[in-house]
Amino acid sequence: MKLYNNIIISKICVPGILILLLFSINSCISQFVPVIEEEKELLVVQGLITDQMGNDTVKLSKSLPLGVKSAARPVSGCIVFITNDSGDEVYLQQQEPGTYVVPSYYQAETGRSYTLHIRANSEFSNFSYESIPMILKPVPPIDNLYYEKKVIEKPDGFYKGVDECQIYLDTHDTLNNCRFYRWDYSETWMLRLLFDVPNHICWLSNKSNQVFIETTKAFSEDRIKRHPVTYISSVTDRLKTKYSILVNQYSLNEDEYIYWQKIQNIADNVGGLYDLIPASVPGNMRCIERPQEKVLGYFSVSSIVSRRLFIKDNFNGIIDLYGKCITDTVIGEQNIPDLGVSVWTLFDHVAIPWSAPRMRVLTDNKGCADCSLRGSTIRPSFWIDDK
Numbered sequence: 001m002k003l004y005n006n007i008i009i010s011k012i013c014v015p016g017i018l019i020l021l022l023f024s025i026n027s028c029i030s031q032f033v034p035v036i037e038e039e040k041e042l043l044v045v046q047g048l049i050t051d052q053m054g055n056d057t058v059k060l061s062k063s064l065p066l067g068v069k070s071a072a073r074p075v076s077g078c079i080v081f082i083t084n085d086s087g088d089e090v091y092l093q094q095q096e097p098g099t100y101v102v103p104s105y106y107q108a109e110t111g112r113s114y115t116l117h118i119r120a121n122s123e124f125s126n127f128s129y130e131s132i133p134m135i136l137k138p139v140p141p142i143d144n145l146y147y148e149k150k151v152i153e154k155p156d157g158f159y160k161g162v163d164e165c166q167i168y169l170d171t172h173d174t175l176n177n178c179r180f181y182r183w184d185y186s187e188t189w190m191l192r193l194l195f196d197v198p199n200h201i202c203w204l205s206n207k208s209n210q211v212f213i214e215t216t217k218a219f220s221e222d223r224i225k226r227h228p229v230t231y232i233s234s235v236t237d238r239l240k241t242k243y244s245i246l247v248n249q250y251s252l253n254e255d256e257y258i259y260w261q262k263i264q265n266i267a268d269n270v271g272g273l274y275d276l277i278p279a280s281v282p283g284n285m286r287c288i289e290r291p292q293e294k295v296l297g298y299f300s301v302s303s304i305v306s307r308r309l310f311i312k313d314n315f316n317g318i319i320d321l322y323g324k325c326i327t328d329t330v331i332g333e334q335n336i337p338d339l340g341v342s343v344w345t346l347f348d349h350v351a352i353p354w355s356a357p358r359m360r361v362l363t364d365n366k367g368c369a370d371c372s373l374r375g376s377t378i379r380p381s382f383w384i385d386d387k
Contacts, residue, residue: 043075043129045285045297047116049082049108050250050304051136056102058092058116062124063296074098077121085113085133108301110138116285116299127293132284134301139181139251140173140222142307145229152234153317162317165232165239167309169247172223179222180252182260182302183212185229188380189243191371194322195346195361202375203383211264215257234317243311244383250302259283259298310384325368330360344369 047058060075074097081091082102092100108114113133120127146168153162171181185208193200212229216222229247232238252260262281285295325346330336333351336343346369347361367373 041124042293043118043120043125043285043287043295043297044072045116045118045129045131045283045295045299047131047297047299048302049102049106049114049300050302051108051110052304053104053107055104056106057095058100058102058118058299060098060100060118072098075120075124077123079117079119081117083115083117084108108136110136110303112136114301118285125287127290128288129285129295130288131286131299134256134284134299135253136301136303137178137251137253139178139249139303139305140171141305142169142171142247142249144170145245145247145307145309147309147311149313149315155316160316162234163315164234165311165315167229167232167245168226169229169249169307170225170227171249172221174222176222178251179217180215180254180257181213181224182250182252182257183227183229183247184208184250185245185247187230187238187243187245188383189238190241190383191237191375192241193368193371194325195369197346197369199370199372199377202371202377203380204375205380211260211267213252213257213260213264217254234315235319237319237321239311239313239315240318240320241312242386244308245311246306246308246382248304248306250300250304252300252302255284256298256300308382312386322368325363325365326361327364328362330362332357336360336362 042063044061044063045058046061049056058080060078060080062073062075076094076097078094078100079091080094080100081089083089090103090106092102095101113135115133116131118129120129148166148168150164150166151161152164153159155161169183173179186205187207188203188205191202191204208230214224214227216224230245232243259281266281281296283296283298285297285299287293287295328343339345343362343364344366345360346363347359349356349359351358363369371377
């Protein structure tokens, strides 16, 4: 009898050995969830106030146990308020479960420090929480927001090639006060269907879900050039008609920069931002009654500047999501079964005396006949029409 890697092999045939080895290998391929001592529910804080009047919010939720993926569990019924270094207080109103909104008239001031206070309800913890006082630092303007067309595949004869798009920004601070930056953006693009159906023009919107940060601490000049904001590939129809992006630039202190840097590293590895705020990333909140209790997330205080860019250009090779809309053509006045249920009209030429008979072009893809399945038919207030 011999012992190989903790497997005892005696007088058995070769197929038996193979089966035993295969069983041993397959048994190793399984999900491993470590057994650790962890607090089942921690408070998660996602808050931001700025020097702009608007709808700044603080979101409160419960953490999830390790290995569990689910939707956020909001914490409702809390008393949430903000104080500054001069003793002023402003109370937030709960707009929806777990979301507390700063009054629209409230505007934070550059140079002042602000503290977030939370009194949780008895259902969650019945404890009080507060942030470290955070100073609102000024932020310089975005000097330039621009794009460059990237030729992915060159034209060749009748083949037009493939183009994609990289968006950059430049910024600098002549006073060298803002050494730490964060950005986010919202994008909007126009969708125009091929056929003149009732809802043939819509606008689609999306918000960034990644961490974009940068620091100039190691440089003598507080200047950022050609910072990549986002890359638009040819496998989306964002650049098909017209595209717009609004970039927001925030000022950070060094501690918050380090916080976002750690979140960025984790998000790059797991592929999602805001899905998980690990307990290993310390924030700036604490529990007053239980200082040893961990509180996840961060209360941010920042100046903000914004800049918008419109892109209307000819990009080759952009995917055509509506190139195969037509599925049938009906000539005459006969009834069409399931019209408006599983088939829709793209074009209807109604016959008149001394003309060709009625012709209807149909599709089995509702999106080809109604762009509101993807976007909104309401034109955004900021949208600039082409002249």
